[in-house]
Amino acid sequence: MPRVGRRSFLKIAGASAVAASSRVSAQASPDVVVIGAGAFGGWTALCLRELGASVTLLDAYGPGNSRASSGGETRQIRAGYEDRELYTRWVLTAFERWKAREQEWGRRLLYETGRLLLAPEWTESLKVTKAVLDRNRVPNEVLSHDELARRYPQMNAEGIGVALFEPTTGVLKAREGCLAVAEAFQKKGGRFRIAQARPGTRAGSRLVDVALSDGTSLTARTFVFACGPWLPKLFPDLMSRKLFTPRRDVFFFGTPAGDDGFSYPNFPNYAEDDTQGYYGFPSIDGRGFKVCPVGERTPFDPDTDERVVSAYQVKRARDYLALRFPALKDQPIVESRVCQLEMSVDEHFIIQKHPELDNAWIVGGGSGHGYKHGPVVGEYVAARVLGKDRQPELEDTFKLKTRTF
Numbered sequence: 143m144p145r146v147g148r149r150s151f152l153k154i155a156g157a158s159a160v161a162a163s164s165r166v167s168a169q170a171s172p173d174v175v176v177i178g179a180g181a182f183g184g185w186t187a188l189c190l191r192e193l194g195a196s197v198t199l200l201d202a203y204g205p206g207n208s209r210a211s212s213g214g215e216t217r218q219i220r221a222g223y224e225d226r227e228l229y230t231r232w233v234l235t236a237f238e239r240w241k242a243r244e245q246e247w248g249r250r251l252l253y254e255t256g257r258l259l260l261a262p263e264w265t266e267s268l269k270v271t272k273a274v275l276d277r278n279r280v281p282n283e284v285l286s287h288d289e290l291a292r293r294y295p296q297m298n299a300e301g302i303g304v305a306l307f308e309p310t311t312g313v314l315k316a317r318e319g320c321l322a323v324a325e326a327f328q329k330k331g332g333r334f335r336i337a338q339a340r341p342g343t344r345a346g347s348r349l350v351d352v353a354l355s356d357g358t359s360l361t362a363r364t365f366v367f368a369c370g371p372w373l374p375k376l377f378p379d380l381m382s383r384k385l386f387t388p389r390r391d392v393f394f395f396g397t398p399a400g401d402d403g404f405s406y407p408n409f410p411n412y413a414e415d416d417t418q419g420y421y422g423f424p425s426i427d428g429r430g431f432k433v434c435p436v437g438e439r440t441p442f443d444p445d446t447d448e449r450v451v452s453a454y455q456v457k458r459a460r461d462y463l464a465l466r467f468p469a470l471k472d473q474p475i476v477e478s479r480v481c482q483l484e485m486s487v488d489e490h491f492i493i494q495k496h497p498e499l500d501n502a503w504i505v506g507g508g509s510g511h512g513y514k515h516g517p518v519v520g521e522y523v524a525a526r527v528l529g530k531d532r533q534p535e536l537e538d539t540f541k542l543k544t545r546t547f
């Protein structure tokens with residue numbers, strides 16, 4: 143990534159001197175304050191720092207914390223996106239970035255598990271997904287019911303007529319990835335602080351500072367609010383009914399003693415009926431076979447709601463195991479989590495300037511698929527903030543839509 147010097151950064155950012163707030167913190171004003179150290183904010187802060195900006199990254203609870211949408215053990219990196227080819231292309235870049243960072247940081251974050259998209263029959267959605275994968279040279283294979291049953295005797299293929307297999311799809315370490323990004327950011331001279339922030343003083347169309355939970359404030363030339371499911375709390379007028387944050391119960395079931403048939407690399411990720419169904423991953427590092435029942439519509443408060451799985455979702459997960467993976471049906475749950483999604487109205491990311499503030503950016507709306515794109519989102523947002531990316535079509539895709547939930 144090309145670096146720009148601090149002087150040119152200031153020129154590009156184009157800010158006039160900002161008025162000092164009455165109670166500023168002792169720290170000198172950075173060029174950019176990024177609020178939120180999840181997948182989107184963490185990568186944005188790192189990329190901005192690598193481009194030469196002085197950056198402070200703030201998080202109320204810490205990178206990849208248990209309340210964040212980027213928290214938890216694992217997230218999937220898949221290339222199949224039906225006709226949303228932009229994301230397929232971004233995933234291909236993301237794969238390269240994750241692999242390069244693994245090398246740079248000397249830690250493993252990506253497991254190439256492969257992924258089975260299971261369906262009763264060859265549907266229009268599978269057809270479109272395959273066409274996009276082919277066009278982008280993403281390896282894939284169509285498996286018949288019989289071939290599926292032959293390759294994966296651990297799975298009961300009853301009712302599955304066909305599967306689209308993406309062998310290069312994988313699993314990313316989620317929480318650990320956020321910690322790795324924050325660590326790299328700090329090693330490269332970025333400043334990280336635990337603090338809850340809210341928009342502070344305004345001067346015309348500029349945000350002067352953010353008000354912090356310790357009573358101080360922090361000035362900067364540019365602010366990036368990458369607060370995931372918290373965005374409506376920070377910007378109630380702008381974001382109310384633009385983000386929906388339903389809960390998701392996630393289960394890790396024990397694998398049978400002495401049996402590695404449900405563990406990486408012996409079984410791939412799987413997904414069945416995207417809207418009401420299930421998906422999951424093989425056990426990685428002995429953490430258990432992951433099962434996520436989807437479709438829950440109960441809104442979740444990321445600060446205050448308790449993260450205890452519901453009896454209803456436990457039953458759904460167990461019923462699914464009994465049907466599809468009968469050898470696991472009596473295995474105990476060895477770990478469980480409750481997370482919240484941050485769905486935008488059209489499931490596109492939201493990346494735009496605040497409509498009333500020339501120097502404040504809103505970044506979020508990962509919509510259940512954002513984690514894997516972190517490195518690419520970070521590069522893209524950093525370039526936008528620096529005025530170095532002008533792609534009107536993308537700007538349009540990522541702008542806040544007028545539609546509401």
Ligand SMILES: Cc1cc2nc3c(=O)[nH]c(=O)nc-3n(C[C@H](O)[C@H](O)[C@H](O)COP(=O)(O)OP(=O)(O)OC[C@H]3O[C@@H](n4cnc5c(N)ncnc54)[C@H](O)[C@@H]3O)c2cc1C
Pocket residue numbers: 177178179180181182183184200201202203204205206207209210211212213216217218219337338339340368369370371372376390392481482483505506507508509510511512513514515
């Ligand atoms: C169950 C589940 C499964 C998913 N599966 C996948 C998957 O398989 N593949 C995939 O790619 N994506 C997946 N996603 C989506 C993906 O995890 C999210 O889109 C992505 O992690 C969002 O990152 P973010 O940085 O926008 O938000 P977050 O990770 O929520 O980060 C926001 C951060 O902002 C901080 N913050 C908020 N308010 C403030 C404030 N006022 N001051 C300071 N800090 C603040 C929070 O503490 C938090 O750390 C899944 C999500 C869930 C919940």
